[in-house]
Amino acid sequence: MKINKKALISYAGMIALIASLIFGLLGYSSTNREIENIKTNLLTRHMENNIILTRKYMNGNYGKLTAGKGTLLDKDGNSIEEDTNFVDSVMEDLGDQVTIFVRENDNFRRIATNIMNDNKRATGTYLGKDHKAYETVLNGDIYIGEADVLGENYYTAYEPISDDNGNVIGLLFIGVPTKTLDTITDVHYAEVNRINTIILALRAVALGSLIALVTLSLMEQRALRKNVNQLEAALEDEKEKKE
Numbered sequence: 001m002k003i004n005k006k007a008l009i010s011y012a013g014m015i016a017l018i019a020s021l022i023f024g025l026l027g028y029s030s031t032n033r034e035i036e037n038i039k040t041n042l043l044t045r046h047m048e049n050n051i052i053l054t055r056k057y058m059n060g061n062y063g064k065l066t067a068g069k070g071t072l073l074d075k076d077g078n079s080i081e082e083d084t085n086f087v088d089s090v091m092e093d094l095g096d097q098v099t100i101f102v103r104e105n106d107n108f109r110r111i112a113t114n115i116m117n118d119n120k121r122a123t124g125t126y127l128g129k130d131h132k133a134y135e136t137v138l139n140g141d142i143y144i145g146e147a148d149v150l151g152e153n154y155y156t157a158y159e160p161i162s163d164d165n166g167n168v169i170g171l172l173f174i175g176v177p178t179k180t181l182d183t184i185t186d187v188h189y190a191e192v193n194r195i196n197t198i199i200l201a202l203r204a205v206a207l208g209s210l211i212a213l214v215t216l217s218l219m220e221q222r223a224l225r226k227n228v229n230q231l232e233a234a235l236e237d238e239k240e241k242k243e
Contacts (some may be wrong), residue, residue: 046145047157054090054174061086065161067169072102080112085115097136101171110172117150133158137171153178
């Protein structure tokens with residue numbers, strides 16, 4: 001049986017296009033994962049850097065914070081509760097939401113914040129024991145990641161404020177609403193998706209055309225083989241008549 005080179009090349013091209021479509025779909029998924037990973041890494045670095053800067057702002061503004069009666073005191077012994085200068089300065093300079101919490105028994109209460117709740121500053125509200133950051137900060141460690149803040153999702157950093165004995169007496173919080181970040185990344189997702197869709201569509205059209213070409217080639221081969229068989233049969237009949 002002879003191998004038709006044209007058909008062989010067509011088959012090879014079809015296999016290559018199918019493989020290309022598969023890798024294209026895998027690449028589409030991989031690209032989205034890569035964008036998500038990049039976003040997470042950038043946010044983590046942003047929070048790590050900005051919590052350090054915010055702590056320096058706080059120390060420069062208040063000095064060493066100490067525990068008072070249900071509040072936190074600055075270096076001069078004055079309560080920082082309801083103070084807005086520090087949190088608003090950080091918002092203006094770094095663009096982050098900021099809150100200082102005081103520890104009350106096993107919970108944390110907001111005493112200075114630029115987060116708004118019902119059109120007023122959310123002082124007096126609590127972190128809550130079911131909060132994602134609760135166990136981490138209670139153990140004296142920094143929490144960085146997504147968390148719910150008064151019903152809205154944020155990318156956050158919570159750093160414990162400790163006294164000279166290492167006891168956690170409060171928290172310093174910075175955060176960025178994820179809806180702001182999602183708006184930015186959604187634009188990139190849409191553009192990447194559009195380009196990938198076009199590429200996959202072109203590959204699918206090319207594959208369809210190649211399948212049609214192979215099908216026509218096979219039909220032509222069958223028709224040609226039929227004609228050859230008929231001609232051979234006619235010649236054989238003619239030969240038998242002469243004999």
